[in-house]
């Protein structure tokens with residue numbers, strides 16, 4: 001066994017960690033659960049730690065990230081155009097109400113503006129949520145790197161010998 005030569009070099013807590021997690025990870029793999037898989041979750045391409053992008057909390061490759069980015073940009077523009085259209089309708093509505101000399105026109109105006117700004121508010125909220133998930137992605141990436149290091153230690157033949 002070649003593994004018995006490398007195993008005693010590991011510190012005790014690392015060995016305990018491996019002992020605890022390798023059967024669990026093997027079971028989860030068999031069940032098809034791969035949250036830390038080194039693959040793009042859209043096109044299934046190989047994806048080493050550090051080369052991943054994150055879209056909606058999923059690890060994707062550069063090509064898929066570009067595709068996703070363009071798709072999101074289109075959606076964002078649709079939102080902006082919808083917002084502009086709503087604002088235009090609100091503006092026309094406000095002008096017509098004032099022309100009629102309606103005394104309640106001042107109440108209608110903020111409602112019209114608010115409904116026009118609603119899609120932009122949604123967009124702002126989505127962008128904020130995406131930034132927050134990008135920050136979490138950084139931590140996930142570190143865990144993926146650690147996980148793959150553990151897997152390579154656990155493997156029958158270590159593919160990436162550590163130089164630590």
Ligand SMILES: [Zn+2]
Pocket residue numbers: 040041042043044045060061062063064065
């Ligand atoms: Zn991909």
